[in-house]
Each structure stands twice: as structure tokens, then as C-alpha cells.
Amino acid sequence: MFKTIVLPVALMGAFAGVQADEGQWQPHQLPQLKAELKRVGIEIPAEKLADLSKHPMSAIVSLGGCSAAFVSNAGLVVTNHHCAYGAVQRNSTPEHNYITDGFLAKTRAAELPGGPNSLVYVTDKVENVSDRVLTGLTAQMSGRARHEAVEKRIKDLIAECETDKMYRCSVPAFHRGLEYYRIRQMMIRDVRLVYAPSDKIGNFGGDIDNYEWPRHTGDYAFLRAYVGKDGRPADPSPDNVPYQSKDFLVVSAEGIRNGDGILLAGYPGRTSRYKLPSEIRYARDSAFPLKVAELQADLAVMADATKGDAAAEVRYASVVKSINNVLKKTQGLLDGFARKDIAAIKDVQDAEFRAWYAKQPNVSPTLLAELDAAIASDMALSDEEFAWSVATNSDLLKSARSLYRYAQEGKKPDAERESGYQQRDLAFIKARLARLEQSYVNKVDQARFEAGLKRYAALAAKSHPQGLDALLPAPGAVAALYQKTQLADTARRLAWLEKDQAAFEQSDDAFVRLAIKLQPVAAALEERRKEIDGNLERVIPQYMQAVIAWKQSQGKPVYPDANSTLRVTYGTVSPYSPRDGLTKGPFTTVEGIVEKVTGKAPFQAPQGLLDAVKEKRYGQFRDPVLGTVPVNFLTSADTTGGNSGSAVMNKRGELIGLNFDSTYESITKDWYFDTAITRAIHLDIRYMLWVMKEVDHADNLLAEMTIKYPKAAQSNKAAKK
Incomplete structure (x- = not known):
């Protein structure tokens, strides 16, 4: 057995040699990364980010395969269009095709059932249970005996955690089995579809543009979490009420610029960074x-x-x-x-x-x-x-x-x-x-x-x-x-x-x-x-214990592979060069949609959107540098599948974007993080707000969210009043 070289992972010191935006970090690790967070300009204290009961982490939720965030105190959840696609498809018929036409509930009574597969998970407790899973296992045990012993201990830990049926618990492995954490989540099972734009917006470019840059996709949708009148999760019922979310993200229309730092929080699925x-x-x-x-x-x-x-x-x-x-x-x-x-x-x-x-x-x-x-x-x-x-x-x-x-x-x-x-x-x-x-x-x-x-x-x-x-x-x-x-x-x-x-x-x-x-x-x-x-x-x-000791001796980042648990990453808005002589900028704009439109799927756009661009009805969503409304942007954040719908936040923890994809050149980051070309693709929240206002007239949802507008726009509003 390998015993003497390494401190337990939870006791490791700060990673002094980290100088890249690599890493899908467990929240409790963030205090070890203060210097890195400061480097990219994050103002939120690392200790606050590590606390799941405090804003902004308390607003980040899982949909069981995608990520999302609360954006009002009435259980309103924003995520990707493709993450809500199952709910959209479930409610669609050839006569009422919400996939192509979009859907907007103007009242809560008009919201549609998401279906039995639509769930919202709110993580509220994470505890290291490695000793309870691993103590007493011997090298002499057969593989099957060892596996079954671990499974039994995990089931016991879960049963102990789920005595209150409002919770769903799990005990995933970290560092390929070196550590185990018990994770408690409130599982909300009455989830309703509130708003999804037409796939001419939410899936613009379709599979042709998937993983490509430049992108012009409005990949967003809204769901709402409902609970019983006692505030506890309940089966779908007309008697249920919107979940009163303790915290929610302020939506910032102030925008971001090239070089700005960002935080990204969500539930990445699987990476293979430590494969042989x-x-x-x-x-x-x-x-x-x-x-x-x-x-x-x-x-x-x-x-x-x-x-x-x-x-x-x-x-x-x-x-x-x-x-x-x-x-x-x-x-x-x-x-x-x-x-x-x-x-x-x-x-x-x-x-x-x-x-x-x-x-x-x-x-x-x-x-x-x-x-x-x-x-x-x-x-x-x-x-x-x-x-x-x-x-x-x-x-x-x-x-x-x-x-x-x-x-x-x-x-x-x-x-x-x-x-x-x-x-x-x-x-x-x-x-x-x-x-x-x-x-x-x-x-x-x-x-x-x-x-x-x-x-x-x-x-x-x-x-x-x-x-x-x-x-x-x-x-x-x-x-x-x-x-x-x-x-x-x-x-x-x-x-x-x-x-x-x-x-x-x-x-x-x-x-x-x-x-x-x-x-x-x-x-x-x-x-x-x-x-x-x-x-x-x-x-x-x-093996992983030895690898961690080796990497730590070099001052390199040591984080566990993604395993669908809550993680935080950080980065900066930045261009990249996929090959010699070609540099791709970090923003796309609504004018790019007009340029791409052919009138045939997947490059169709609603006429209302095209008219708004033609008439330059940009309002407070106009970027002062670009002179128009940005659609998507790139950052160096470390993401993978499962990060779809992850909140992209500015230095103050305000929502500025939604993660939805990576560039084609970045796909291998699941196995090897190449800082030069790894870029995540995000929806710019200003495009979402602009479509909601100018195209789909989702005024009820705009009024429900807390939106922080640019100071110039706020001054103009005050002058008009």
C-alpha cells in the first residue's frame, strides 16, 4: 500500500504554481485559490464561494444532466433551451408545435408540466465520508467482494441521509475512488415549462453549428419549481405553489468586455484528465x-x-x-x-x-x-x-x-x-x-x-x-x-x-x-x-494518491475529474487562434444572425427578430464597444458536458451568461486541457433579455427578475419618468 508520501487531499495547501484557468474545483477548495481568483478579478471572497448556504452558490441548481440557476424568489429557473427541450417536445404536437413556434406562459396558470423527467436538485450539504466507505477494506479481498462492500456502505450512507424524504442523497467517488463525499440535495419534482423561444432562436444553426465558432444561438429557456403548500417537495399537483428560493441571481445587463474575469458554476458530467x-x-x-x-x-x-x-x-x-x-x-x-x-x-x-x-x-x-x-x-x-x-x-x-x-x-x-x-x-x-x-x-x-x-x-x-x-x-x-x-x-x-x-x-x-x-x-x-x-x-x-503527491511537488493544480457534482471554474473573456494565421474574436452579434440566415433550417430566424435588427432597436442592450447586441461570447473557463445551463457570473456574482457549448478544437479538454485553444461558448445574457423584450414580449418574466441595467440606460429611464 502507498502510505507515506501524501497529505489527504482535503488538507492540501494552496496551489502556488497554478497559472491557468484549468480546474473544475469543488467549492471547498476555493479558499486555496485566492490568488487565482484575485488574478482574474473576482471580488467575491473565496470563503463565501465555498459556502453552499450563501449567495451565489445557493442559487445554483442541477436538472439531473444539465445545470441551472434561480433568477427570482418564486422558483424561476433559467437554463439552456436544449436542457428544456424534453419538456418542450413533451408538450408539442403537430398542431401546437412549441419546438418551432416557441412557448411563453403569460401567467403561472398557463405554465405547462415538464414531465416526470423534469427535476430540480438543490444541493445543501456536502460531507467527506471517505473513512466510512474505505476503512477496513483489505488488499486480500476479491474485486467483487471489495466492490460489493463499498456499495453496501454507500447504500447505508444514503439510507441514513434520506430519512427525510424531501432529500435525495448520493455518495460519488472523487479522484477515481480516493475520496467519497456524501451529497444531500432537495429534489423538487413538480417542474413546469415557463418559456422557451422558437428553435429558430434557441437552436439557431442546429447540428451544423454545434461545437463551432462563431455561434449565434439563443440557447436559453425558463422553468419553474413548485412545491407543496408546506414548502416541501411534492408530486405534481394544481395545489402546489412556486418554491420560495432562498437566494437567486441578479441578472446583469451591464455587459462584459474582452479580458474580463468570470466565474462559472454548475454540474459538469465526466472528464478523463487522469487517464493513462x-x-x-x-x-x-x-x-x-x-x-x-x-x-x-x-x-x-x-x-x-x-x-x-x-x-x-x-x-x-x-x-x-x-x-x-x-x-x-x-x-x-x-x-x-x-x-x-x-x-x-x-x-x-x-x-x-x-x-x-x-x-x-x-x-x-x-x-x-x-x-x-x-x-x-x-x-x-x-x-x-x-x-x-x-x-x-x-x-x-x-x-x-x-x-x-x-x-x-x-x-x-x-x-x-x-x-x-x-x-x-x-x-x-x-x-x-x-x-x-x-x-x-x-x-x-x-x-x-x-x-x-x-x-x-x-x-x-x-x-x-x-x-x-x-x-x-x-x-x-x-x-x-x-x-x-x-x-x-x-x-x-x-x-x-x-x-x-x-x-x-x-x-x-x-x-x-x-x-x-x-x-x-x-x-x-x-x-x-x-x-x-x-x-x-x-x-x-x-495510483491517484501518488499522482497527486507528484503534481503537488510541482505546484500543479490538483482537482478531481468531473463527476456530475457541483463545481466552480473561472476564466477570462478571450479570443483564440485555432490555427496559424487565424484568430477568432470573443463576441458575436445579432448582425451575424442576419448574415447567416438562408430561410432554410437550421438557419431561419423569426421575422420579428430580423425586423428588430434592421431597425436597430437595441435599447439598453446595445454594447458600447460593439455598437450592437452581443449574442454569444467565449471564455477560457474549464467546462464539459453537464455544464450546459451553468451560470456565468461577473466579478460580483451577477448573471451575465449561460454556458452551452465549447469550440470544436476544445472537445479534447475532457482528456487534456490546452490553455491556448480551450474555449467555452456562452450565451450573452443581453441577447436573452433583448429577445425577451423585442421579439417574444416576455414582459411578465422581465418584471419578475431583478435586472441590473447599465448606468446610462438607468439614467435615460429616470429622465423619461
């Missing part, structure tokens, strides 16, 4: 190319199956948008790996680390060999898990498998059930099953399943899970499955949650029968995953 060279090469040469091909093929099947069917296109709009986003990001990673040999850069770092490690006293002589072996096993199993996902690409089959597994786990005491199938998970299972009400069409699902089976057959035989081939239907036999199932009906699908395992095993429903037949293969994959994860969880924390 072998893991990078596996992603670059094998996993990502297969993933790109699979996503492209699946999209092509859906396009063909929904062609000419307006209702089917609406139902799959959110699915297609999500897959397209993953596809472009994965392809961008591949292009980034081709542009810069990150594996080679990591080779140099890895060699330096191993040389340093060999000189340290009292370290394990076998650690690095054990690490390499565990990672190799992980890669091999990942290939089989990918093949499994291709072979089972059907929403009905996934539903049947989830239902059957829930029935199997239901025979156990709740505390002994697998995570994801406990009573606390039932609402989420119901939400996934109910979601198909708005995003399922029989013929489309059948086409996806048939095509997936054909693609699975073409994958390398060594990646086929043992025993699976003989259990799968032939592509030509898939149609019969859809004729002999009732799972496409929402009520009947949900009714299976009330049935026990015996009822499943007596059923003649074709998809239920298939799910039962496939379960032994799925269980075998799951057991192997536990063994491998347990081995990784044993060896990687030891």
Missing part, C-alpha cells in the same frame, strides 16, 4: 470509432423510419437531438486526438511520474503493474458491453429488461437490492417507462432493433458476450415480437411494476419472454463488471 496513455489509445483507436459508427447508423435508421411522418418526427426529435450531440462530441474527440497526439503527451508525463515514483520510499513495487493489468481487463469487458448495447437497441426490450430486473430485486429486502432497483428508485423507473408515451413509435423501434442486430453480427466475434448469439432473434423475426407484446401501451407497461417474478415467468408477452431469456447473459456481464470495478477501485486510488 493506454486508456487514451483505447478510446482513440477502438472505442470511439466504434461509437461514432454506431451513432451514425442509428440516426440513419431513425431518419428513414420517421421520414414523411410528422408525428413520428416530433416524438423522436429529442432523441435525435441528444444522439447528434453525442456524435459530434465523440467525432470532435477523434479529430482532436488526430490534431494533437495527447497519448504521446501523456506518455511523457507517465514516464516522468513513474521515474519519480520509483524514487519514493515505502511504495508498492507492484502497484503500477497491477494498475496496467486492471485497466487491460476493463477495456476487454468494455468491448463486450458495447456489443451488448448494439444487440439490444430497442426501447421495448430495455423496458422489459428493467421491469423484470425490478421484479427479481423485489424479492430481496430493500437494503440488499442492487442500486437502481431500490424503493427510492421506483419514481425514476416509472419516469423512464412513462417517457415512451412521448418518444416512442412502434415502427421506429422495430427498425432500430432489426438494424442493431445486423450491426451486432458484424462486430468482432471476440466482443460478443458468451452465450448471447444463440439467444437473440434473427432480424427477420423481430416484427413478430412487436405483434405479440402489450408493452407499447403505457398503462400496461407501468402495470408490470406491480407484478412479481413469477408473473413474468408465466407471461407469453414476446418482449417479456426475450428479457427473461437474455437475463443470464446480462447477469454474467454484471458480475464480471463488479470484479473488474473492485480491482480498479483498489488500485487506482493508490
Whole structure:
């Protein structure tokens, strides 16, 4: 075991050598970064930023996959348009298509239900529980035994935290298992759609402009959180009232300039900054190319199956948008790996680390060999898990498998059930099953399943899970499955949650029968995953502890990879040069929208917007330097997926933008942060306010928010009065 070199991460001193905007920092780490925050001009005391009960952190929330912020004391939440897209799509029909037309509730009574998947999480407590998770684990334990011991301790910690049912708790790992923190969040489950502009604004440029710069996208939307009259989270009900948010962000229309410092707070999903060279090469040469091909093929099947069917296109709009986003990001990673040999850069770092490690006293002589072996096993199993996902690409089959597994786990005491199938998970299972009400069409699902089976057959035989081939239907036999199932009906699908395992095993429903037949293969994959994860969880924390000590000895930043928990990053508004001879400025303007408009999707804009630009009705949202309304801007902030909707704040903690994307050249920052070209793309809040006033006339929401206007505009208003 590696014991003697390092202080616990929580006790580390300030990072004196940090001189870049890299780092997705846990709030409690910010007091160690006072010099950096001062360097970029942040005026809020670091100790205040570290306190989740104080403004501005108390206003930052998660949507479970996206980030957001309260902007009024009546539960009004601002986030990205693409984060609210599911709620927009859920309420849309060919006759009332809020995707293309936009939606604005002029009164609270007109707000629309976001659906069971729309949730707001308010983080109120974070505590280090590493000792309670890790104490007593031994090197002699098998991988599976270790993994299951950790899982049991985590479930116990969660159960202890959730005695008050208004909270949802989790215990994620940090530094790849070196530390564990218990996070308590109030989970608000009555969330309503308040306002979303037309996708001609909210998704201007579509997938063509996704991850590109310059951008001209009004990627914003508003939701509202509702609770029971007692102020506690409650199921959706007409009797509920808006949540009285303790704090909310002031919205600043004062603007920002090139070189200004910013803070960004949200819930970034996953990064891989501490991956080894072998893991990078596996992603670059094998996993990502297969993933790109699979996503492209699946999209092509859906396009063909929904062609000419307006209702089917609406139902799959959110699915297609999500897959397209993953596809472009994965392809961008591949292009980034081709542009810069990150594996080679990591080779140099890895060699330096191993040389340093060999000189340290009292370290394990076998650690690095054990690490390499565990990672190799992980890669091999990942290939089989990918093949499994291709072979089972059907929403009905996934539903049947989830239902059957829930029935199997239901025979156990709740505390002994697998995570994801406990009573606390039932609402989420119901939400996934109910979601198909708005995003399922029989013929489309059948086409996806048939095509997936054909693609699975073409994958390398060594990646086929043992025993699976003989259990799968032939592509030509898939149609019969859809004729002999009732799972496409929402009520009947949900009714299976009330049935026990015996009822499943007596059923003649074709998809239920298939799910039962496939379960032994799925269980075998799951057991192997536990063994491998347990081995990784044993060896990687030891490795990370050494890496942290090595980096700390060089004065380099030491922050955990993103894991969907609350993080803070900082940066400056700045241009960048993607290649020799080309520099891209940090702002785009409404004139750029006019230049891009072709009249055909995705480069269409509402006539009201074009008229407002033509007539230069810019008002108090006109930037004094640009002479017009800015649309999007760039900063050097460290972001990734999950940061969508993150609040971008000025030096005083006022809302000046919403994060929604990165430049194409930046995509590889998930693996390697390159300060020269890494740029995040944000919506300029002045464009949002301008559209709300001049185009969509969302006067009720403008009046509800606290908006800080430029001094000149305030003087003009006073003079008019």
C-alpha cells in the first residue's frame, strides 16, 4: 500500500504554481485559490464561494444532466433551451408545435408540466465520508467482494441521509475512488415549462453549428419549481405553489468586455484528465470509432423510419437531438486526438511520474503493474458491453429488461437490492417507462432493433458476450415480437411494476419472454463488471494518491475529474487562434444572425427578430464597444458536458451568461486541457433579455427578475419618468 508520501487531499495547501484557468474545483477548495481568483478579478471572497448556504452558490441548481440557476424568489429557473427541450417536445404536437413556434406562459396558470423527467436538485450539504466507505477494506479481498462492500456502505450512507424524504442523497467517488463525499440535495419534482423561444432562436444553426465558432444561438429557456403548500417537495399537483428560493441571481445587463474575469458554476458530467496513455489509445483507436459508427447508423435508421411522418418526427426529435450531440462530441474527440497526439503527451508525463515514483520510499513495487493489468481487463469487458448495447437497441426490450430486473430485486429486502432497483428508485423507473408515451413509435423501434442486430453480427466475434448469439432473434423475426407484446401501451407497461417474478415467468408477452431469456447473459456481464470495478477501485486510488503527491511537488493544480457534482471554474473573456494565421474574436452579434440566415433550417430566424435588427432597436442592450447586441461570447473557463445551463457570473456574482457549448478544437479538454485553444461558448445574457423584450414580449418574466441595467440606460429611464 502507498502510505507515506501524501497529505489527504482535503488538507492540501494552496496551489502556488497554478497559472491557468484549468480546474473544475469543488467549492471547498476555493479558499486555496485566492490568488487565482484575485488574478482574474473576482471580488467575491473565496470563503463565501465555498459556502453552499450563501449567495451565489445557493442559487445554483442541477436538472439531473444539465445545470441551472434561480433568477427570482418564486422558483424561476433559467437554463439552456436544449436542457428544456424534453419538456418542450413533451408538450408539442403537430398542431401546437412549441419546438418551432416557441412557448411563453403569460401567467403561472398557463405554465405547462415538464414531465416526470423534469427535476430540480438543490444541493445543501456536502460531507467527506471517505473513512466510512474505505476503512477496513483489505488488499486480500476479491474485486467483487471489495466492490460489493463499498456499495453496501454507500447504500447505508444514503439510507441514513434520506430519512427525510424531501432529500435525495448520493455518495460519488472523487479522484477515481480516493475520496467519497456524501451529497444531500432537495429534489423538487413538480417542474413546469415557463418559456422557451422558437428553435429558430434557441437552436439557431442546429447540428451544423454545434461545437463551432462563431455561434449565434439563443440557447436559453425558463422553468419553474413548485412545491407543496408546506414548502416541501411534492408530486405534481394544481395545489402546489412556486418554491420560495432562498437566494437567486441578479441578472446583469451591464455587459462584459474582452479580458474580463468570470466565474462559472454548475454540474459538469465526466472528464478523463487522469487517464493513462493506454486508456487514451483505447478510446482513440477502438472505442470511439466504434461509437461514432454506431451513432451514425442509428440516426440513419431513425431518419428513414420517421421520414414523411410528422408525428413520428416530433416524438423522436429529442432523441435525435441528444444522439447528434453525442456524435459530434465523440467525432470532435477523434479529430482532436488526430490534431494533437495527447497519448504521446501523456506518455511523457507517465514516464516522468513513474521515474519519480520509483524514487519514493515505502511504495508498492507492484502497484503500477497491477494498475496496467486492471485497466487491460476493463477495456476487454468494455468491448463486450458495447456489443451488448448494439444487440439490444430497442426501447421495448430495455423496458422489459428493467421491469423484470425490478421484479427479481423485489424479492430481496430493500437494503440488499442492487442500486437502481431500490424503493427510492421506483419514481425514476416509472419516469423512464412513462417517457415512451412521448418518444416512442412502434415502427421506429422495430427498425432500430432489426438494424442493431445486423450491426451486432458484424462486430468482432471476440466482443460478443458468451452465450448471447444463440439467444437473440434473427432480424427477420423481430416484427413478430412487436405483434405479440402489450408493452407499447403505457398503462400496461407501468402495470408490470406491480407484478412479481413469477408473473413474468408465466407471461407469453414476446418482449417479456426475450428479457427473461437474455437475463443470464446480462447477469454474467454484471458480475464480471463488479470484479473488474473492485480491482480498479483498489488500485487506482493508490495510483491517484501518488499522482497527486507528484503534481503537488510541482505546484500543479490538483482537482478531481468531473463527476456530475457541483463545481466552480473561472476564466477570462478571450479570443483564440485555432490555427496559424487565424484568430477568432470573443463576441458575436445579432448582425451575424442576419448574415447567416438562408430561410432554410437550421438557419431561419423569426421575422420579428430580423425586423428588430434592421431597425436597430437595441435599447439598453446595445454594447458600447460593439455598437450592437452581443449574442454569444467565449471564455477560457474549464467546462464539459453537464455544464450546459451553468451560470456565468461577473466579478460580483451577477448573471451575465449561460454556458452551452465549447469550440470544436476544445472537445479534447475532457482528456487534456490546452490553455491556448480551450474555449467555452456562452450565451450573452443581453441577447436573452433583448429577445425577451423585442421579439417574444416576455414582459411578465422581465418584471419578475431583478435586472441590473447599465448606468446610462438607468439614467435615460429616470429622465423619461
